[in-house]
Amino acid sequence: MRISDVGDAAFSVDCTAGPVPAVLAAVLGRAGGVRGLVEVVPGLDSVLIRFDPLATCRAEVEAWVVERLGQAEGLAEAEGRLWRIPVTYDGPDLDAVAMACGLTPARVVELHSGTVFRVRLLGFQPGFAYLGTLPPELRLPRRAEPRLKVPAGSVAMADDMSAVYPWDSPGGWHLLGRADIALFDAERDPPALLAAGDRVEFVPR
């Protein structure tokens, strides 16, 4: 198990060979915390553990996490709900994506809307869900220069993932289209609409 410092107030637990990050985060959540623990943030292949360096020492938090790794190892992720999200496929990058992939734009739409995605991770922005996995024909690295403003509702893809941007924000993904859906509402509990494990289908409109 590889553990890397992320400054003096956090460390990252590598899960490439270990438990599903969301499962480890859930196990740590149920364990009720340890002195100085501030936040547990699952990534795609890792879990970030944030602590208060004035309230605890890193070794103490690390030992608490390592003790619970075994518990998370064998557990599979729970099966989630199925969401069908209508999309207008008129994004500014649709043609460029088609060209880079050697496909027609119509074929890009067909492949994207023909995939049942799974929520692998929430993050980046409130309610932003990382959806896996994109068909191999559509995979492109993210843009070298991130856009300063991606409009809310943009349906996007990069690498092997897709997503809907819940908010106007900077972003480096390729924009395929638009959806109207409230992915986050602070009045809701939990505020994020999608949860890790949920399945998502995009429906062209």
Added chain:
Amino acid sequence: MTALRVVSPGLNTTVQDLGRFGYQAQGVPVAGVLDPVALRLANALVGNAPGEAGLELCALGPRLAVVGEGARLAVVGPVRLTLTRDGESCRLDHDRAHLLRDGDVLALGAVEGAATAVLAVEGGFDLEPVLGSLSTYSRAALGPLGGKALSAGAVLPLRRPHPSDEPCLLLAAPFDYGAGPIRVMPGPQADRFTDEALALFLSSDYAVAKDADRMGLRLEGPGLEHRDGAGIPSDGLVAGCIQVPGNGQPIVLLADHQTVGGYAKIATVISADLPRLGRAVPGTRLRFSAVSLAEAQAARRTLEQAVAAAVAALRSDGGGLDLAALYSANLVSGMVSGEEP
């Protein structure tokens, strides 16, 4: 009700506390003040707990009118303050508390030489926390006042109907944030860069680009080369993470940073130096130096001791209107007691 009414909002003035924790796993950024030292000192000046929410000013402060029975407030950071009372205007000092009356208008001018300054009010603002915090994250409209920066006409109700009788406190000296290189711990993905890139990063000047904001500082300087592309499987982030997208120009993440990101991170600024970064204005030239975890922990303890020492050294003001009022009250009380048997 006693309140501050926003006459003009300034540029991106927001309510902030020390951050919103516990929701990063749902994608909710921590937010909070860019300069937590300034918030803690401003709160100490008005007798608040260190994490009470205040107003963070960026570039140009607001004009605020006091409505009700008066308020004690303090501004920490380099801002010109002008008080207008009964038609007369005078300058007030920052880095100290002031007692304001009903009808007073306080104009907070340009923030000069730092990116932000903080205003705290005795007792704090009577606002409704969102997801456990009064921090404003405007990109997702999270926080009090609709999750947005102040707007003209907005009213900030205060918890205290009137200020206490305590003397006004001031900082003994402006807080010393330290100088020298910004200290970082390499990683968590330093191995995703060439050896030359890390050496270059630690030996070059980087200038803060002009689009710096609460989310982060884009840096301009020698490009940093990745070993195998800029992309990584997205992982959790903290303020201070230095991510490098494909163009090789580093970005230091600040309070409003996204919760996870997919660019390799060459290094992470240590927690003791985050307040310095939060103060960095566009054009500032930064140097970075690598330290160990033990050195980072020692640096953080040193910062905490410096803040505690600054709080311990707060002193009462030695003059001005408030003392004159106190003096005359003493005289009156002396006369009364002289007539008693």
